[in-house]
Amino acid sequence: MVVTSRDVARLAGVSQPTVSRALRDDARVSEDTKKRVREAAQLLGYVPSEAGRALSSGRTRRIGLLVTDLDNQFYSHIIAPVHRELERLGYQLMLHTETADNETVAERLAANGLDGVLLATATVDSIAPLRLRDRGMPFVYFNRIGSLVGADAAVVDPAAGYQDAVDRIAELGHTRVGAVLGPANTSTAQMREAALRAALTARGLVLAESCVRRAPYGAIEGEAAAAELLAGDEPPTVLFCGNDVVAYGALNAARRAGLSVPGDVSIIGFDDLPEASWPIVDLTTIGYDITGMARAAADLIVRRIEHPDAERSEITFASSFVPRSTVAAPRPR
Known part of the structure; x- marks a missing residue:
């Protein structure tokens, strides 16, 4: 029965x-x-019955998480805490991957009968938030934010982490600073670059454009960009990387070039992913509560679905410098 x-x-x-x-x-x-x-x-x-719930409430209790790809380690570490928090709140997580942000994103998300979406891939000029807004689909910016439509967001403030990191490299005597930054059309890259330059200026240091490369947040792209910088006549003695995954690529570039880390070049990441603390990597980086940010994003989308008229909320997580073995004083030349 x-x-x-x-x-x-x-x-x-x-x-x-x-x-x-x-x-x-x-x-x-x-x-x-x-x-x-x-x-x-x-x-x-x-x-x-989920079907019965949907019929009675007009909701499917399914929330989408839009990511660029599943190969990027950053996404693999946010899926579990988002899933657990949504499950606690009575919702299901539906994972969606996207290789490019285009006009069809919103249509495909809407076709899956979602109650709301967490956008982890938004570029500053993305039109996907516009399309979602026009369709009445609740969404929350996660880590990155767009500039065309305001919405709830869970983000990181990189200022404190970069200030402490720059203080450290200045104390060690670094003057030739390089950076492999993220894509110029992402809010994360823009905010991190601004925070890094401000911290360097405060210590009388300069990040010359000739010592900057901008690339997607991937290890392969990070390795290629770092290899260019390290092959110059006056290579930087310290490299700031847009995230830990890019920093992994920079470590590979140094190894392939026969350079020691941190002897010939110091390398600093961002995110403090679990792999960064592995003894074989031991990456100096800038961290924050990544699990807390994932939970906050899940809470925000449920709040927006259940209280559509609530005031817009942006939850900002502080960053901090995480010193490990990939930073040391530059070798005399």
Whole structure:
């Protein structure tokens, strides 16, 4: 015999609508009633129907996470905390990959019957947020933000981390500074470059354009860009990289060129991914609460779905310098 919500209601001594609200963790239901309903559901082996929920509420309780690709280690470390937080809130995570931000993104996301979307791939000139807004699809910027449409966001402030990192390399005596920055049309690259240049200026250091390369946030691209900088007549003695994945590529470039790290060149990443702390990597980097940011983004999209008229919210996470073995004083030349 199939157990229904009405069976749960009879056992718990409540109405059938109260069962539905209690199992959705609705704030209008008391904690005592929620407990009775959950115990009754567990005793009867009742499993709520997602299709029934969607019909009764007009929602699928599915939220999309849009990423560029699954090969980038950054995304692999945010999926799990987003999934856990959404599951705790009664929603399912639907992963979507996108190789380019174009006009069809919003249409394809809408076709999947999502209640909302976390955008982790937005460029500053992206039109996807415009299309989502026009379709009435709630969305939240995650890590990156767009400039064409304002929305809730969970982001990182790189200023403190770069200030401490620059203080450290200045104290060690570095004067030839290089950088492999991210794509110029991403808010992360723009904010990190601005914070880095401000910190360098405060210490009387300069980041010359000849010592800058801009590349996608990938290890292969990072290696190619770093190789160009390290092959120059006056190569930098320290390289700031747009993220840890780019820094992994820079480490490879140094190794291929027969250079020692940190003897010939110091390398600094950004994100403090778990692999950065592995003894074989031991990357000096700039970190922040990446798990907390993932949870915050999940909370924001659920809040936007359930309270569409709520004030816009931007949650900003502070950054900090994480010293490890890839930074040391420059060798005398």
